[in-house]
Amino acid sequence: MYKISQLAELLGLSRTTLLYYEKLGLIKGQRMSNGYRSYGDKDLQRLKLLQNLQAGGLTLKECQSCLDEKIDRALLKQRLSELDQEIEKKQKSRDLLAALLGESRLDEWHSNLNNIAPDAHLEWLIKQGFDEKQAMHLKWLSKDMNEHERYMQDFMRVFEALERWGPGSEFDTDKALGLLPDKSGEWLEIGCGQGIATKLLASHTDAHITAIDNDQPALNFLDNTLQTLGLSDRVTTVCADMGKLPFQHGTFDVIWAECSAYIIGVENALKSWRKLLKPNGILVVSDLVWRVDEPSQDTKAFWQGEYPDMTTATSRVKLAQRLGYEVVNSFPISDESWDNYYQPLSQRIDEVEKVLEGSSAIESLKREVEAYQQREHQFDYQMFILRVAE
Ligand SMILES: C[S@@+](CC[C@H](N)C(=O)[O-])C[C@H]1O[C@@H](n2cnc3c(N)ncnc32)[C@H](O)[C@@H]1O
Structure with missing residues (x-):
């Protein structure tokens, strides 16, 4: 008792x-x-x-x-399902803590956070000791702060040997150029990379071009190319962040951004870059867009992870109009433009794969090449030629 x-x-x-x-x-x-x-x-x-x-x-x-009394089965069943949900949530929290301690990969968590709270995600990364450039690379590329350094090393090992860093071609850059009313004045190219389009803009226009990128080695490469081509006096390269451009409002006649606006978000890019344009100034911007309403499950899942903001060309046009642009023209880049990027990329992956065994960068680039191979015209890279509306 x-x-x-x-x-x-x-x-x-x-x-x-x-x-x-x-x-x-x-x-x-x-x-x-x-x-x-x-x-x-x-x-x-x-x-x-x-x-x-x-x-x-x-x-x-x-x-x-x-x-x-006799067990209430319905009540217990309901509690059981609530318990399962709680356990699943707790398991996720546990996985996150383990991943933050470097015990497992963080990519899924970074991707989710990037979808639901992109600004908070970037701020948090900066608090963890990453600078803005690294935080952006983490957001778009490595998606795992524990693996980031190795990922970027491997990623650059692939790309330093490639001149083109995004889908495009001389044909499509020229086609967009042909739609511009005037090919002179002050131009700004944003996210020029190693300058594949810059060379063409400099040689096919009379404009003075300021080419910006936040990757100094890429700009050094471009400076050398320009010197060899005798185009140095036509282009000024500037290492700058496209989200905080160091130029006065109303400076440029044309802004050119192939495969780069997605980095700060197309809406943000259209809003902030518009201020740098003169009245009636032109923005040429390309963006990855859905071409069909119902892409295959795999394709949809892949791009939702890589580019959650991806939408259709029609909705980008509406966005541009809402933000004070007239749409001069818009066209999807040619198949040749896709091949120009993915064929050398695929070959380069084969070359370095042998020496970079187990590399997450190689694995994710291979998944991207696979998504491209299964494209079947489900998505396009669309060029938009926009003019600042009066
Ligand atoms: C997909 S690549 C496109 C490069 C080039 N336009 C082409 O088509 O080959 C994106 C470029 O944006 C640059 N970039 C990334 N984040 C940036 C930022 N915050 N500010 C400026 N440039 C950035 C990268 O270094 C890279 O050169």
């Missing part, structure tokens, strides 16, 4: 709680001759069972009816 204080100690409960249970009729103490209550093993076991049920999320009342 147990006194109430002994029972409380055995169960890790307070005396007051036990008195309350007594009042509810969950336990029944015997009054002894000295006036104290005493409890038997049956009470102890009943309370242990009650504690187990409570830990499963049942209320006291539900526990009581479970103990005293």
Whole structure:
């Protein structure tokens, strides 16, 4: 037999709680001759069972009816499914803590956070000690802060040997150029990379071009190319962040951005770059867009992970109009433009794969090449020629 204080100690409960249970009729103490209550093993076991049920999320009342009546199966089924959901959530939280400690990969978590809270994600990365450029690379490329350094090394090993860093061609750049009313004045190229389009803009126009990128080695490569081609006086390269461009409002006649606006988000790019244009200035921008309403499951899943903001050309046109542009023209780049990028990329992956065994960068680039191979015209790279509306 147990006194109430002994029972409380055995169960890790307070005396007051036990008195309350007594009042509810969950336990029944015997009054002894000295006036104290005493409890038997049956009470102890009943309370242990009650504690187990409570830990499963049942209320006291539900526990009581479970103990005293026939089990309510519907109620238990519902609690079971709630418990499963809670466990799944906790498991995710556990996975996250383990991944933050470097015990597993973080890419899925970074991708999810990037979808639901992109600004908070970037701010948080910067608090973890990454600079803005690294944070952007992490957001778009490595998607795992524990693997970031190795990923970027491998990624650059692939790309340093490729002149073109995105789909495009001389044909399509020229086609867009042909739609411009004037090919002179002050032009800005954003995210020029190693300058595949810059060379063409410099040699096919009379404009002075400021070419910006945040990758200094790429700009050095471009400077050398321009020197060799005798075009140095036509282009000024500037290492700058496309999200914080160091130019006065109303400076440029034309802004050219092939395969780069997605980096700061097309809406943000269209808004902030418009301010740098003169009245009636032109923005030429390319963006990856859906061409069909119902892409295959694999293709959809791939691009939702890589480019969650991807939409249709029609909705980009509406966006541009809402942000104060007239759409001069818009066309999808040619198949040749896709091949110009993915064929050398694929060959380069084959070359370096042997020496970069187990590289996540190589694996994700291979997945991208695969998505391209299964394109079947489900998506396009669309060129938009926009003019600042009066
Ligand atoms: C997909 S590549 C396109 C390069 C080039 N336009 C082409 O088609 O080959 C994107 C370019 O944007 C540059 N970039 C990435 N983030 C940037 C940023 N925040 N500011 C400026 N340039 C950036 C990269 O270094 C890279 O050269």
